[in-house]
Amino acid sequence: MSEQISPARPRSERSAPSGGASKKTLGVLEAALLNDRFTDIVAETGLPKSTVHRILATLVDEGFVAGDAEQGFRAGPRFMTLAGRAISNLDISQIAQPVVDRLVASVDCTVHVGVVSGDQMVYVIRTDSSKPYRMRSRVGLAIPMHSTGMGKVALASWTDDEVAALAARTGLPSYTNTTITDLDRLRESLDGIRSRGYALDLGENEVGTVCVSAAIRDHTGRVTHGLSVSSIALEHPGSSIESLAPAAVAAADEISRLLGAP
Incomplete structure (x- = not known):
């Protein structure tokens, strides 16, 4: 019964x-x-x-x-x-800012949060470190997907067909001599990001600037934003910025949970 x-x-x-x-x-x-x-x-x-x-x-x-x-x-x-x-009333800037502030205090690097907007990422948060240098970024600035850490962690959640369509639309333009401009290389890079759980930008978008990025997911589990810990190559030469990946991933995961991600 x-x-x-x-x-x-x-x-x-x-x-x-x-x-x-x-x-x-x-x-x-x-x-x-x-x-x-x-x-x-x-x-x-x-x-x-x-x-x-x-x-x-x-x-x-x-x-x-x-x-x-x-x-x-x-x-x-x-x-x-x-x-x-x-x-509908969620404001990621308000939700994420306390997490970003703690991360900046911990790693003493500039931290950004960006939102996926069509074929680009748009900065919605930038919080600077105590260092005397400043990033060229600003809130509201749109940046490419394929040449930035935040963009690549978002692309890693896309299907192969979606990535190919973006490559066809944008042409994967070069910004520095390390920018990925080939679809096969981009796919290979995204496979590595999926495996590691974070992305690196080692001067691919701007010479002398490096970052490590992690994905932020919304209440449906979809990657809608990215978080990056950014520095200059003089301070973090080679791939040494990668040592901050656990902190970046933990912060991004915390923001995802605050957004209701499963």
Whole structure:
């Protein structure tokens, strides 16, 4: 016999849950959003069936969950409305800035965050180190995908066909004598980025400037932004900037989690 969950009643007739039930209610809500089967929800929460049934009935009644044990559970209309509003109000600059500030204090290098915008990346955050030199970058500046660290970590999430289409549109122009201008070499570079989990720019976009970059993912898991730790080659010669890759990846992952990435 399937568990039956009663249909929603008018909001005016609903009563608020007691404070003591809040933690259990949140646990059941999370489990119901991650699992559609009643038995899996019970297993994940570790609560008695009767308790889960009662809480699910309330969540369905309030519109946070929809469905039943026979057809399966899913996010309800009230939850989707609230989630949509929350996502639409996300400001990555506000969310990421504290993480960026901590990273700058830790590595004492300039840190950028950029957003994918068509065939380019656009800087949305730049926070400088304590060093006397300054990067030529600025918030709002658009930079190429194929010759920059942030651009390449974004490209590493694209399909081969999407990368080929970008190469056809842009022509992969050269900016320095180390810029990747060949599609096969770009694909090889992106394979390495996927394997390592970060990208390097060793003077490919600007002579004398180096960076290590990591991907930032949104609530769907899609790479929408990139983070880079930038310096000058005189201070980080060769590929020595790569030593800061763990810090860059950790910061990018933290921002991704704050954006709701799975």
